[in-house]
Amino acid sequence: MQTLNWKERAAAFLVFILGIILLLLLIVDITSSRSSSYAVRNDSILINKSDLFTKIRAFINILAAIGGGWLLLKRNTLGWSCSVAVLAFLALLSGGMMVELGIKGIFDFSFMFLGFVVLLLLLALAALLTKSARRKTDAGTGAWVIAAVLLAGLGALNFFLQ
DSSP states (O other), X not given: OOOOOHHHHHHXXXXXXXXXXXXXXXXXXXXXTTOOSEEEETTEEEEOHHHHHHHHHHHHHHHHHHHHHHHHHTTOXXXXXXXXXXXXXXXXXXXXXXXXXXXXXXXXXXXXXXXXXXXXXXXXXXXXXXXXXXXXXXXXXXXXXXXXXXXXXXXXXXXXXX
């Protein structure tokens, strides 16, 4: 039984930590006093649909990241698929934000930070796409299909639930 090397473990921890950070941000958003997601009027609960969809979208991303990182540490094929999908999705999202900042001509700390994040995500993704990582997690054609479907699903959820 082969164990994951340091690059693969680092990629798994990165995905797991990203999920934890997203969870903490969601908890802060829900518990903040400025949150207007719901209101109670005349014995009825009014829910802001846009905030509800945002929270559902964030919760699904959190589940994919935490589950993918945890399962990858356990050398599970589904963990490899989830981690690859989450890393690719977040790299595309961060890269898109970086391009948007570049078009607007904003080359400050946020631009450099997004560049660092994209580099880190792509390095973690490259570590998972190596032959040794795929062999250790038994990632074959089925795992690639699952990763592609998860990536398309994350993209569709984040596009349509706005």
